[in-house]
Amino acid sequence: MTKDVIALTRRMPDPWTMVAGLLSGGPDKLVDKTGEGAVVRLCDGEGRPLVSVEAPLLVQVPGEAERLLGATPPPVPYWWTEARATTGVEHAEQLAGTFAARLAALADGSAWPPEAARSLAVVQTDGVSVAPTPAAGQTAVDVLTDKVAVVIQDRPVLAMTAWLSDAFRTAATAQLGLQVVTPPGTTLSPAVRDSLSNWPSRWVVRDEHDGYYDGMTGAVLRWQDGMFSPVEVAEATADDPRTPVAATYQEVTATDERQLAVTFRTVHPADDHLVLGGALESIWRELTGEPPAGWGTAEPANLPWSPRQITDLARERAPQPTWIVAVGNPNRPGLATVRINRTKAGVEEHVTLMFGYGPDEEPPVASLAKAAEVLATRHRLQSMLVQLRKARRDLAVPPRFEGPGVPLAFVLGAEEVRQMPDDRARNTPLAQAPVPLGPKPRPTLYYPLPGDPSDLSGWQEFERLMRHLKGT
Structure with a gap:
């Protein structure tokens, strides 16, 4: 039986529904809350977590259950409730499966995987109680x-x-x-x-x-x-x-599928008018024609895309960093992670973005320069690297060797170009001159690179460019 079980339900599991599921181990079992109430746990007599239950999550983004579980969920929006059994503890997996089965039955849904949640019977586990401190603060x-x-x-x-x-x-x-x-x-x-x-x-x-x-x-x-x-x-x-x-x-299995990967960094003045997430939305629109479908602070990404909500969250957490994940429409596999940091320079966004393409789909290479110009002129781009590689369209990373990406382009922001001495940013050892983007007095420079996934020599060119820009 699996160690993780998940209930996907049309209705939110209300407190009485949750209690009914938790008491699947018998009416004498007690629960403990941790993570500011986000997790409920059943623990054994020695304080070890037996079953950990996440707070129900309202998923408003299509495609996440299919992407992460291969499951068919109720129509969006639906509730996603996870229970995890600690291995090596007697009856823990049965208890988690019974919990998910009861939750699915009471809140109109289904459980994943189906074989883990077939029984509604009480699981007898004696000696379960509230975890003593500090065990209550330990992850299972x-x-x-x-x-x-x-x-x-x-x-x-x-x-x-x-x-x-x-x-x-x-x-x-x-x-x-x-x-x-x-x-x-x-x-x-x-x-x-x-x-x-x-x-x-x-x-x-x-x-x-x-x-x-x-x-x-x-x-x-x-x-x-x-x-x-x-x-x-x-x-x-x-x-x-x-x-x-x-x-x-x-x-290794040969594939005609490809991934386009973009990593970039922006820095913004820390003022009351700042809205975060705009850079990611802009490049997503330039490369796909639409904004991200959703975002969240974990997977599944459960919230509809909203730069304003992302900004509010980052402000609440400052000066601590904020990490988010963004996903695209299921028809165009896309995933980004964003790390937001408050620094002396302002508010920095570090973005890693990936899109997947099938054998009959062409990555939007011709749109890269325009996307870079949008980031440079509207979102204070510092630098950007674009890579192309042969890899899965669905973006999942298999436990197999996958060839490295090759650089398609590097972009240097206008302020970084201005700070380089002796016009070093313009006069490079590369065969192809950089393309200026944005205002002529303060251009951003776009450096095209070979970008052939079957030829890794592009990395040699990239290294030459980096050594030149650093003056080494």
């Missing part, structure tokens, strides 16, 4: 050592859910890495990729041939010294002393 992890917290996720897509985001924050506060173990069929949401790239955090994939391997690098892993880490050199063969790479990771 499966293994905890002095180096890492390990969680097991059995989902089709490993997404940046509210629960996983909280696990990252809790681990970071404790100065621990977070290692997420998944079955071989799981893919990774791009929203999670950066967080799992920071050592000792890892995406650990179970494999029938090599045991475990890193889903992003392919390195064969072993549990040693309190965490998953690459096989030591002594375990490698004499012919190849490097860290072994899992055979499954090397099973």
Whole structure:
């Protein structure tokens, strides 16, 4: 039985409905709240979280249940309620499944996966009570050592859910890495990729041939010294002393699908008229003809797109940073992550944006210069890098080798161009001169690059350009 179960319902689970679901373990079971009331937990007699239940989330964005679960939800808007059972604790998975089944029955919906929520029977689990402090503040992890917290996720897509985001924050506060173990069929949401790239955090994939391997690098892993880490050199063969790479990771499938990736940074004066999210909306419109469909502080993205709401949230959280995810219409796969920081320079937005294209679809390469000009003239663009690569249209990251992207263009903002001495920004060693964008007295410069996904020499050109601009 899966460790995660999710109820997708037409009606909001009201407090009595939630209680009826929580009491699926029997009327003597008590609950505990954590995360400012966002999570309800059943805990065993030793204070270990048994089942963690997220607050119901109203999803107003189409396509999220299909993207993250492969499930068919009720019509938008609908309610998404997650319950997670801690592995290794008796009856926990049954209790979570029964909770989701009762919730779906009472609030008119369905549960995912269907086989996890077939029973409405009471699950007998004696000794469950309110978690004592400090256990009540701990995230329900499966293994905890002095180096890492390990969680097991059995989902089709490993997404940046509210629960996983909280696990990252809790681990970071404790100065621990977070290692997420998944079955071989799981893919990774791009929203999670950066967080799992920071050592000792890892995406650990179970494999029938090599045991475990890193889903992003392919390195064969072993549990040693309190965490998953690459096989030591002594375990490698004499012919190849490097860290072994899992055979499954090397099973590459040729694809005609492509991804267009854009990373950029803007900086704005911190004044009362500032509206955040406008830069992302502008480039999204230039490249697709429409704005993002929705956004959220976790996945699923549940709110209709609204720069004003994003701005209000960032102001409430300042001076702490704000992280959001934005998604597109299901017909045009698109996903962006935005990190908003208050700095001495003002308010900075760091955006990573991706779109997916099938074999019969052409990425809008001809629109890139116009999109860059819009960012430069309206949104105080500092820099932007555009890449193209052969990869899945749905943007999901598989636990297989995918070729790197190649740079299509680099853009340098007007203020950065102005600050460079000796007209260095204009006179580069590249064969093609930069294209000026925006006002002639203070232009932004657009540097075209080869951009052929089958030829990695574009990175050599990009490195030459970077060395030149830095004066090294």
